[in-house]
Amino acid sequence: MDVSYILNDLNDAQRDAVTADSPGTLVLAGAGSGKTRVLVHRIAWKIKVEGLSPYSIMAVTFTNKAAREMRSRIEELLGGQLNGGMWVGTFHGLAHRLLKAHAQEARLPENFQILDSDDQLRLLKRIHKELNLDDSRWPPRQSASFINGHKDEGRRSAHIDEYRGDLYLQTMLRVYRRYEEACQQQGVIDFAELLLRALELWRDNPAVLSHYQQRFAHVLVDEFQDTNAVQYAWLRILAGNGMSITAVGDDDQSIYGWRGARIENIQQFSKDFTDTRIIRLEQNYRSTATILKAANAVIANNSQRLGKELWTSGEDGDRISLFAAFNEQDEARFITDRMEDLLRQDYARSDIGLLYRSNAQSRILEEALIRAGIPYRIYGGQRFYDRLEIKNALAYLRLTSLRDDDTAIERVINTPTRGIGNRTIEILREFARDHQLSLWKSAVTVIQQGILPARAGNALRAFLSLIEDLAEKTADKPLDEQVDIVIQASGLIEFHGNEKGEKGQARVENLQELVSAARGFESDDPDADLLREFLDQAALDAGDQQADEHEDSVQLMTLHSAKGLEFPVVFIAGVEENLFPHKMSVEDPARLEEERRLAYVGITRAEQKLYLSYAESRRLHGQENFNSLSRFIREIPSELIDEVRINNTVTRPSSYNRNLGMSSRAEQSAAAHGMMLGQRVLHSIFGAGIVLGFEGQGASARVQVNFEDEGNKWLVLQYANLQVL
Ligand SMILES: Nc1ncnc2c1ncn2[C@@H]1O[C@H](COP(=O)(O)OP(=O)(O)OP(=O)(O)O)[C@@H](O)[C@H]1O
Numbered sequence: 001m002d003v004s005y006i007l008n009d010l011n012d013a014q015r016d017a018v019t020a021d022s023p024g025t026l027v028l029a030g031a032g033s034g035k036t037r038v039l040v041h042r043i044a045w046k047i048k049v050e051g052l053s054p055y056s057i058m059a060v061t062f063t064n065k066a067a068r069e070m071r072s073r074i075e076e077l078l079g080g081q082l083n084g085g086m087w088v089g090t091f092h093g094l095a096h097r098l099l100k101a102h103a104q105e106a107r108l109p110e111n112f113q114i115l116d117s118d119d120q121l122r123l124l125k126r127i128h129k130e131l132n133l134d135d136s137r138w139p140p141r142q143s144a145s146f147i148n149g150h151k152d153e154g155r156r157s158a159h160i161d162e163y164r165g166d167l168y169l170q171t172m173l174r175v176y177r178r179y180e181e182a183c184q185q186q187g188v189i190d191f192a193e194l195l196l197r198a199l200e201l202w203r204d205n206p207a208v209l210s211h212y213q214q215r216f217a218h219v220l221v222d223e224f225q226d227t228n229a230v231q232y233a234w235l236r237i238l239a240g241n242g243m244s245i246t247a248v249g250d251d252d253q254s255i256y257g258w259r260g261a262r263i264e265n266i267q268q269f270s271k272d273f274t275d276t277r278i279i280r281l282e283q284n285y286r287s288t289a290t291i292l293k294a295a296n297a298v299i300a301n302n303s304q305r306l307g308k309e310l311w312t313s314g315e316d317g318d319r320i321s322l323f324a325a326f327n328e329q330d331e332a333r334f335i336t337d338r339m340e341d342l343l344r345q346d347y348a349r350s351d352i353g354l355l356y357r358s359n360a361q362s363r364i365l366e367e368a369l370i371r372a373g374i375p376y377r378i379y380g381g382q383r384f385y386d387r388l389e390i391k392n393a394l395a396y397l398r399l400t401s402l403r404d405d406d407t408a409i410e411r412v413i414n415t416p417t418r419g420i421g422n423r424t425i426e427i428l429r430e431f432a433r434d435h436q437l438s439l440w441k442s443a444v445t446v447i448q449q450g451i452l453p454a455r456a457g458n459a460l461r462a463f464l465s466l467i468e469d470l471a472e473k474t475a476d477k478p479l480d481e482q483v484d485i486v487i488q489a490s491g492l493i494e495f496h497g498n499e500k501g502e503k504g505q506a507r508v509e510n511l512q513e514l515v516s517a518a519r520g521f522e523s524d525d526p527d528a529d530l531l532r533e534f535l536d537q538a539a540l541d542a543g544d545q546q547a548d549e550h551e552d553s554v555q556l557m558t559l560h561s562a563k564g565l566e567f568p569v570v571f572i573a574g575v576e577e578n579l580f581p582h583k584m585s586v587e588d589p590a591r592l593e594e595e596r597r598l599a600y601v602g603i604t605r606a607e608q609k610l611y612l613s614y615a616e617s618r619r620l621h622g623q624e625n626f627n628s629l630s631r632f633i634r635e636i637p638s639e640l641i642d643e644v645r646i647n648n649t650v651t652r653p654s655s656y657n658r659n660l661g662m663s664s665r666a667e668q669s670a671a672a673h674g675m676m677l678g679q680r681v682l683h684s685i686f687g688a689g690i691v692l693g694f695e696g697q698g699a700s701a702r703v704q705v706n707f708e709d710e711g712n713k714w715l716v717l718q719y720a721n722l723q724v725l
């Protein structure tokens with residue numbers, strides 16, 4: 001059998017890593033050196049040459065999207081389809097699969113549901129209320145990160161010592177305990193819980209564990225540097241029994257310390273897994289020599305490193321462009337202008353990645369892209385399954401299969417409005433709390449006992465029979481019909497359709513899109529409960545760092561979500577002190593090093609061209625900031641950088657606009673009204689918005705404003721009465 005094609009496109013060190021027969025293999029290598037490629041080829045090698053069944057392989061990736069890509073790359077190499085037998089997915093996805101198969105042993109109801117971060121917050125708000133905690137003093141978000149942080153470290157509330165006198169800890173513990181009870185009672189589990197439960201399942205059920213230890217002969221992990229304590233413990237417990245394990249990672253790319261990831265796992269690996277071979281890859285295949293030199297120069301400033309060399313045989317390529325913008329509008333304009341140039345050359349939109357440190361930066365960039373007519377897509381932004389109307393529809397669907405899902409009830413009990421007021425909901429919550437019942441069961445009892453005033457009782461009864469009705473109507477129907485029935489009969493379509501403007505229209509379209517999504521939904525498992533799988537997939541996708549659509553559009557994302565990806569052209573916007581490094585990190589050396597690793601990740605995403613930009617003045621979160629160039633960029637040798645300064649003498653807004661090529665007359669009228677491009681303004685009816693453009697002059701001068709709620713509008717300047725914010 002000729003298997004040379006598996007090794008053909010690999011260098012010696014990569015081949016070594018693909019074919020290594022050590023029980024533990026750790027590939028430690030810098031960005032773009034082919035770690036992910038090695039994993040894919042190693043799996044193909046295991047199957048084709050060593051004769052392992054795909055069924056006995058488990059591969060862990062960083063996102064669901066990466067898992068799908070990995071699967072299809074392996075299929076390409078093997079020249080055939082893999083069935084569902086091979087486990088490829090994120091830690092969360094795999095843990096979920098495991099828990100579904102062993103719900104009972106994991107102390108979960110068969111039909112447990114995933115609680116996404118939004119729902120988690122909603123539940124915590126409720127608990128705070130129940131415990132009489134004032135949200136302004138005890139923000140529910142803070143409780144969420146307390147709970148998630150402890151779960152990431154494997155600690156339940158019972159494991160935490162409650163030393164006296166510390167009000168903070170005591171309060172957080174009360175919330176944590178109540179939260180654990182509530183989740184258990186409702187049969188819902190959050191993201192961190194998925195991992196912890198999966199670990200406990202194996203730890204507490206030797207029979208289950210031994211089944212999987214026998215099943216999996218090999219487990220492979222990508223982006224190993226970002227595993228947290230629970231994930232690592234999970235791997236360890238699985239691989240304890242002679243199974244072999246391959247991990248690939250780069251300590252310089254560890255960027256999730258703030259979410260519990262532990263770089264130390266890399267050093268721990270060769271201690272915990274006996275006979276580990278460490279293989280280093282040193283050739284970078286992704287970036288030009290210039291980009292690589294810049295990345296190496298930046299990361300060299302970190303002190304906590306395992307130390308790696310990275311070289312390329314590639315060309316120097318272009319120098320890195322650095323643009324000093326006057327403000328964030330100017331920066332956005334620079335970026336879209338460059339993009340237009342690139343698109344006129346041979347680049348496709350999907351060749352371009354636009355990265356930024358903080359999500360809040362995207363709005364201005366998006367507006368500039370819209371203005372320039374450049375299609376874009378946001379990774380990790382408001383995704384389909386995160387949208388309000390979709391979550392409403394999913395909540396109804398969840399209730400058709402699990403009535404005790406309190407979070408779903410809270411979401412839709414009065415959406416669409418049906419006369420169930422806050423007072424009724426309060427009564428239900430209290431009743432549920434006092435009798436340790438779910439909201440659904442409480443509602444049933446409250447009605448039976450006639451506790452509610454007649455009108456409220458009727459409204460509640462109508463809601464309960466609506467859900468029963470939906471369950472009955474959807475039973476045994478194909479998935480898409482179920483979704484269709486639910487969105488119609490629940491009244492959601494009508495409700496959202498009645499919302500004014502384009503927003504309502506978009507919501508209706510999204511609901512219809514959900515029916516199409518259900519139609520296209522398939523499962524690997526012929527016996528699967530499709531609705532269940534569909535709901536679970538939606539929750540997992542909503543928690544994913546990256547969206548999975550590939551259209552020809554420019555790709556926008558935070559630096560964190562860019563991990564593992566590559567683009568021929570990369571823009572990094574906002575390379576300023578206090579933004580990047582983030583102001584929360586500048587004081588703390590360890591956090592500063594994590595920010596520097598993030599800079600390294602960002603720079604090494606670029607294959608051919610890298611554009612950096614910063615704004616001398618930036619309005620963010622409603623405040624004007626004046627920051628200097630990021631220290632990370634100052635760490636790049638200056639001979640690698642071309643500084644671009646289009647209008648460095650300009651400080652006055654009006655001439656600044658002229659330099660950007662605006663029609664000067666229109667601009668003068670605008671200036672007369674005290675406005676400039678990018679200005680935030682307030683309209684008495686349409687609310688707040690951003691000035692996108694001007695045209696005409698005198699009495700016919702018009703201004704284009706993108707309103708936050710009402711979208712784009714052209715207004716006659718003279719009558720618009722815009723108030724400058
Ligand atoms: N031997 C090789 N010959 C040609 N191209 C290669 C080789 N090895 C890797 N590549 C290419 O180099 C690029 C980087 O590879 P890959 O994404 O696997 O690197 P990585 O180490 O996983 O990077 P990161 O640390 O960013 O995740 C990819 O486009 C890959 O196809």
Ligand SMILES: [Mg+2]
Nearest residue numbers: 035036037564
């Ligand atoms: Mg990779």
